Amino acid sequence: MILQTGIGPERAYRATEYLLANYPVTHLIxxxxxxxxxxxxxxxxxxxxxxxxTMDSEDLLESDSILLSLARSALKQAxxxxxxxxxxxxxxxxxxxxxxxxxxxxxxxKAVDMESFFIHRAVQEKDQKIxxxxxxxxxxxxxxxxxxxxxxxxxxxxxxxxxLMRETIxxxxxxxxxxxxxxxxxxxxxxxxxxxxTLFISESSMK
Numbered sequence: 001m002i003l004q005t006g007i008g009p010e011r012a013y014r015a016t017e018y019l020l021a022n023y024p025v026t027h028l029i030x031x032x033x034x035x036x037x038x039x040x041x042x043x044x045x046x047x048x049x050x051x052x053x054t055m056d057s058e059d060l061l062e063s064d065s066i067l068l069s070l071a072r073s074a075l076k077q078a079x080x081x082x083x084x085x086x087x088x089x090x091x092x093x094x095x096x097x098x099x100x101x102x103x104x105x106x107x108x109x110k111a112v113d114m115e116s117f118f119i120h121r122a123v124q125e126k127d128q129k130i131x132x133x134x135x136x137x138x139x140x141x142x143x144x145x146x147x148x149x150x151x152x153x154x155x156x157x158x159x160x161x162x163x164l165m166r167e168t169i170x171x172x173x174x175x176x177x178x179x180x181x182x183x184x185x186x187x188x189x190x191x192x193x194x195x196x197x198t199l200f201i202s203e204s205s206m207k
Contacts, residue, residue, distance in 0.1 A: 005115055007157055009054075009091055012115035016122035020130075027131045028123055029067065031196065033188055034113040034136035035094055035146060037104035038083065041138050044187040046080050046195060047111040048072065049087035049134035054117050055107070056091075061120045067133035074199035075135075080191050085110040087134060089117035095146045104142075111136060135195065137188040144184075147177040 001023060005015035019025065034047055041047065048071055052061045068084075075082045088109035094100050103112060116134040123132045140146040151163045152174075167174055 005119065007153070008114050009089065009118045013118040013122050016119045017126070020122065020126040025123075025130055027064075027067065028119070028133070029071075029199075030116050030119045030132070030134040030136075031192055032113065032115065032136055033139045033185065034087065034111045035100065035140045036083075036111055036138045036142050037088070037100050038110045039142055041083050041111070042081070042141050043138055043144070043184045044080075044191045045138045046075050046082035046191060047087065047136045047138060048075075048082055048084040049111070049116060049136065050084055052087045052089060052117045052120055052134060053107070053109075054089050054091075055103075059121075061117060061124060063120075063133045064131035067131050071133060071135050071195075071199065074195055078194045078198040080195055083110055087116055087136065088112045090114055093146060093148065093150070095148055097143055097145060100142055111138070135192075137192045137195075139181075139184045139188045147174065147181045149181070152178075 003015060003019050005012040036045070036047070048068060050063055050068060052063070053059060072082070086107065086109045088103060088107050088111070090103070090112050091114070093114065094103055094112050100112070103109060113136055116136065120132050120134065123130050151167050152160060154160055
């Protein structure tokens with residue numbers, strides 16, 4: 001089944017808790033968007049999180065090795081460039097190059113998002129036998145400043161018209177920035193769709 005968690009750590013954790021409490025889950029793949037923290041990654045590239053952590057904790061969670069191998073194969077088959085390593089989950093969006101570089105330098109992380117660690121934590125707390133993996137897709141590269149969408153998008157990443165009106169008054173340049181952000185998100189979304197289709201077709205053919 002497919003579950004949409006919404007944006008942010010708390011929503012991701014609660015949504016995963018609900019899923020695990022109400023459905024028999026044996027394998028879980030978390031996917032969505034991320035920001036790159038290293039130079040090679042570009043918009044639309046994939047990031048395989050071999051491990052995950054947060055900024056305010058030393059806890060380190062690991063992805064399932066078998067699912068990692070399957071994901072590597074699917075990405076190669078789908079011809080999607082990918083990187084692999086530590087994913088940092090942040091309580092807020094990391095917007096500019098200087099902040100991204102500092103997070104990378106301080107943590108060794110290669111990508112950042114706002115949900116994945118807490119999805120994995122909910123899985124670990126429920127049942128450590130559940131195989132879990134995160135594969136995220138890059139919207140903003142290290143050198144790409146990210147437009148601040150706080151106040152414009154709701155928790156499900158849907159546009160809030162009144163919020164857009166307020167933010168346009170406060171920072172008029174946002175109307176020029178949003179089309180570029182939408183284009184990047186579209187590229188990442190198409191890569192994610194191609195990966196998931198390839199992964200599930202490949203998995204079905206092996207049964």
